[in-house]
Amino acid sequence: MTPEELAVNGGPKTREKPWPTIADASGRDFGEEEMELLRQVMQSGSLGYMYGSMVKQFEQEFAARHGVPFACAVSSGTAALHTAMGALLLEPGDEVITTPVTDIGSIIAIVQCNCIPVFADVDPMTMLIDPKSIRERITGRTRALLVVHLLGQPCNMDEIMAIAQEHDLFVIEDCAQSHDAKWDGKDAGTFGHFGCFSLQQSKQITTGDGGIVVSSAPDLADEAYRFHDKYYDRTGGGRPVDRFGMNYRMSELVGAVALAQLRKLDRIIGRRSETAEALMAGIDEIPGIVRAKVHPKATHTWWRVACTIDEDELGADAKTFTRAVVAEGLPLRVHTARGEPICMAPAFQNYAAYGSSEFPWEPPYGRRVVYRLEDYPNTNWAMENVWTASWNEGFTLEDVDDILRGLRKISDYYRSRR
């Protein structure tokens, strides 16, 4: 049978209809639950967390769900990471090892604490930080690891915690993309000193913008709480302001939506998992297209879905595949439009944090770490060879069938011409 003509060659598109998106109600689970709690906040007249109960309730339920004693709600995922970093009280020029495949928010938290980000390479198939590469980048100034549970999949926390113990390092887990993900059955965010979550519009649960920090270490948790609220003593104890913190407080209106969303987390993850896993199982049946690797100990919660190709089996290279996928109207894209490890951005190359200085990369505080493309071979490969699609709870099994139909069409076409 002659394979169907591809849209990239002038054939019909696999799909014209828009996909459900995180940008609006088509891909988000908002309803009466949020409206009811918002109504309660407005009727109470208390919009600030000091006076209301919604943010406190959200913190309590989030902590209980994660089996930790402490949670502090904040205004964004970046604020959550900055609060965690701030609580570590590191010295200017101290180094924090992290990943070059992340949002700039992870790095802002490091640099705004006057610390130097050092990047380890990643596993090419998962894009998760590679513990072996972490070991290679540890120096006498390394104080912390900031690891990112990417796309909904947790990092290898057995190996990361072993490295941290060996070298006496703090561990911050960036869970912005990985609500409810688990490593070996234990919640992502509860292994290290802090777990930091984002509630930005695209995340598994959302308030548009927002975040939350969890911890099981009482002293660090207390420091984080004070950091997020200007180091004011809200206990009535009269302790004076003894450091410079931030105002990252969450408002009661945001708290109301956060609480309603948290109570729906199981349903949301259930829907995402059903469709994402159906997609992965379908991809297994398509020659030349390879589902992204999920570690057997990982519970993935599908912020995005991912795949790669086997160029030899498919009979097409990465660029050809990308053009075909876009032309068919499928939602997959090469993972990042920037196409480079994050540290190749001008902010890093110019050490542009504080005025015209190169602080904290300059002596006497720190060292001038050089960020070079060739130090991240796996990241570079992944940037060109991993395709991801933003996933959401609005996707149906019919949508999955459409994506699979498009991928099968592309596979049949190129394989027939090998």
Ligand SMILES: Cc1ncc(COP(=O)(O)O)c(C=O)c1O
């Ligand atoms: C991995 C990661 N870290 C940090 C952030 C920052 O979160 P926010 O946008 O809520 O500040 C995001 C989200 O954009 C993210 O995906």
